[in-house]
């Protein structure tokens with residue numbers, strides 16, 4: 001399959017954007033490109049179809065996860081003559097035992113922990129044929145039960161897995177219609193996951209046995225990758241201090257110079273009173289102890305919390321009254337005299 005990221009011109013760096021930003025970026029790239037390639041405007045229809053596919057897959061978190069972690073596939077045989085035409089007789093396609101889905105949570109949910117219902121596509125063995133892909137197995141006529149075929153390419157002998165029986169040496173005389181001879185059926189499943197507090201982005205929860213059924217009663221794992229969405233106010237201070245939060249506030253010049261009292265929100269939605277000292281510099285950081293996320297080790301959440309840094313920036317006015325202008329002129333005179 002073509003690289004859907006390439007089709008939309010998405011760079012490796014853009015691939016790791018938070019989901020909301022990623023989707024926004026996909027939409028805007030798609031919009032721009034689809035205008036150029038729309039068949040009504042003389043664009044190429046194939047190219048346009050590719051764009052649509054890329055947009056549909058990448059803008060849907062579930063589809064994107066499946067695209068990023070495709071089921072394992074047999075090596076292709078394209079380009080060699082004489083091996084086609086046996087599709088309906090094919091036996092079981094191998095399925096990746098593990099399923100990876102990504103799950104978006106808010107920063108508040110990350111702080112408190114939460115429970116969520118996760119829907120995903122799961123492959124199970126077909127009941128009609130017990131996962132065999134059909135019934136009445138017999139020796140594969142293409143490879144004579146060897147599971148591979150040999151042929152010469154110049155002086156080199158090439159042994160390839162037999163496409164007809166996919167290496168098993170056997171094929172089904174009566175293919176199963178219920179599963180199209182794949183031996184598998186996909187169904188939508190859902191499960192409730194408990195997300196403990198302070199599980200950061202890229203953490204993975206593994207639910208044993210929640211994956212695909214690869215042999216009777218044998219299931220792979222469901223891997224749930226946590227993605228903490230970008231927050232309007234707070235962000236994680238740094239990779240080194242992931243449990244510390246950071247927020248920026250803007251103050252007007254007199255407040256920075258004279259100092260003032262302000263309130264800022266915390267992650268629990270409470271208002272905290274803070275004191276801005278006189279002569280606060282642009283970009284100054286105030287530290288509020290214990291207002292971050294709960295610390296945690298790999299296995300347990302602790303009672304202590306990280307800190308919150310409030311970064312203070314001066315807000316420049318976009319308009320000014322006459323009397324404000326007068327006061328500022330006087331101030332300028334005084335400050336110039338002081339400097340002289």
Ligand SMILES: [Zn+2]
Nearest residue numbers: 140143162165
């Ligand atoms: Zn064969």
Ligand SMILES: [Zn+2]
Nearest residue numbers: 126129176179
């Ligand atoms: Zn079947």
